Amino acid sequence: MPARELETLCLGVDVGGTNLRCALVTESGTILERHCLPTDIRSGRELFLDRLVQHLQDLKQGAEARGKRVAAAGLGVPGLFSNDGILRSSVNLVSLEGVNLAHLVAQRVGVPTVALNDANASAVGEQRYGAGRPFASSLMVTLGTGVGAGLILDGRLWTGIDGVAAEFGHLTVEPEGRRCGCGNRGCLEQYASASAIAALAAEAGVAPLAGRLDAAAVAARAREGCPKAQAVYVRAGSYLGIALASVVNLLNLEAVVLGGGVAESFVLFGDTLLKEIRERAFPIPAQRVQVLRGMLGDDAGVLGAAATAGAVVAGSR
Ligand SMILES: [Zn+2]
Structure with a gap:
C-alpha cells in the first residue's frame, strides 16, 4: 500500500465560548476541511450535541469521499476534566458539566474520542506543529x-x-x-x-x-x-x-x-x-x-485536539 494511504486522519474540535471549530486533520497537521459555527450553548445541551455530531459526521464523510478513514476525534473544551473524562467545571459551558462528552461523541460519530482542556489542546498543537x-x-x-x-x-x-x-x-x-x-x-x-x-x-x-x-x-x-x-x-x-x-x-x-x-x-x-x-x-x-x-493562531486548538486523538489511537494499537 502506498505510504499516503496509511496516513491517519483525525477530527479536531475546539469548543470555544463563542465559536465551535471542527476540522479534518492529517497526521502532519494539515487541515483538509473545516467547519466554524457559533457554539450557541444557550440553545441547550441536546441541540448543541446534535449540531456538533452532525458537523463531525459531515467531516467524516468528507474523509470517506477522499478514500480515507477517520481514526479518532479529539475535543478541546474550556474547563476542568477529571481523569475519567467527565467535564467537572466549565464557566462558559455550565450545561455540559458532569457530562462525558468524549463518550457521547464516540457513540454517535462512531470513532474513538478523547476530550481535553482547550488550553492543553492548544499547547499540544503548538508543541507538535507550531512555535513549541x-x-x-x-x-x-x-x-x-x-x-x-x-x-x-x-x-x-x-x-x-x-x-x-x-x-x-x-x-x-x-x-x-x-x-x-x-x-x-x-x-x-x-x-x-x-x-x-x-x-x-x-x-x-x-x-x-x-x-x-x-x-x-x-x-x-x-x-x-x-x-x-x-x-x-x-x-x-x-x-x-x-x-x-x-x-x-x-x-x-x-x-x-x-x-x-x-x-x-x-x-x-x-x-x-x-x-x-x-x-x-x-x-x-x-x-x-x-x-x-x-504560530498557529485559532488553529492551535483543533490541531492539538486532533493530534491528541491520533496519539491515543496509536498508543492503543
Ligand atoms: Zn482564579
Whole structure:
C-alpha cells in the first residue's frame, strides 16, 4: 500500500465560548476541511450535541469521499476534566458539566474520542506543529477571554494526578486583589485576560472605540498614546512576568509560548513581562527561557485536539 494511504486522519474540535471549530486533520497537521459555527450553548445541551455530531459526521464523510478513514476525534473544551473524562467545571459551558462528552461523541460519530482542556489542546498543537516544536519543555499560555495554559514537560503534556494541572491563569499575583470566578482573589486572569483588560480599562475611564471597549479597542487606544490604556497593558505584562518568573524558577523551561487575542498586542506589554522575569528569576533559567508568540493562531486548538486523538489511537494499537 502506498505510504499516503496509511496516513491517519483525525477530527479536531475546539469548543470555544463563542465559536465551535471542527476540522479534518492529517497526521502532519494539515487541515483538509473545516467547519466554524457559533457554539450557541444557550440553545441547550441536546441541540448543541446534535449540531456538533452532525458537523463531525459531515467531516467524516468528507474523509470517506477522499478514500480515507477517520481514526479518532479529539475535543478541546474550556474547563476542568477529571481523569475519567467527565467535564467537572466549565464557566462558559455550565450545561455540559458532569457530562462525558468524549463518550457521547464516540457513540454517535462512531470513532474513538478523547476530550481535553482547550488550553492543553492548544499547547499540544503548538508543541507538535507550531512555535513549541524546537523545545522539549514549554508552557503555552492562551490569553483570551480567560487565561488558559498547557504544560509540556519532556515532550509530554503534564496534566497532574487528577487531570487538572497547569491552571496558570489562577496563580495569585495580588493577595488582596480582584475577585475571580474560581473563588480566589487576585488571580492572574483578573489582570491579563481579554475580559480583565476591558474591565480594567473601563474602570480607568479609557474612552470606547466605535462604541466598544474590548481588549482590541484598549490596545488601539494605547497605540494612539492614551496613558490609561497603556497602563492597563503594562500592568497585565507585569503580572504575567511575575507569574512566569516563578514558573521559570520552578521548572527551568525552554520556552513560553503566548497565544490568544491579547498576545497580538505583545508590543504593549512584552518589555514589561521580560523585565519582570529578568529581575525576579534566577539568571540561569531567566536567560534560558524564550518567550515566543504562537504560530498557529485559532488553529492551535483543533490541531492539538486532533493530534491528541491520533496519539491515543496509536498508543492503543
Ligand atoms: Zn482564579
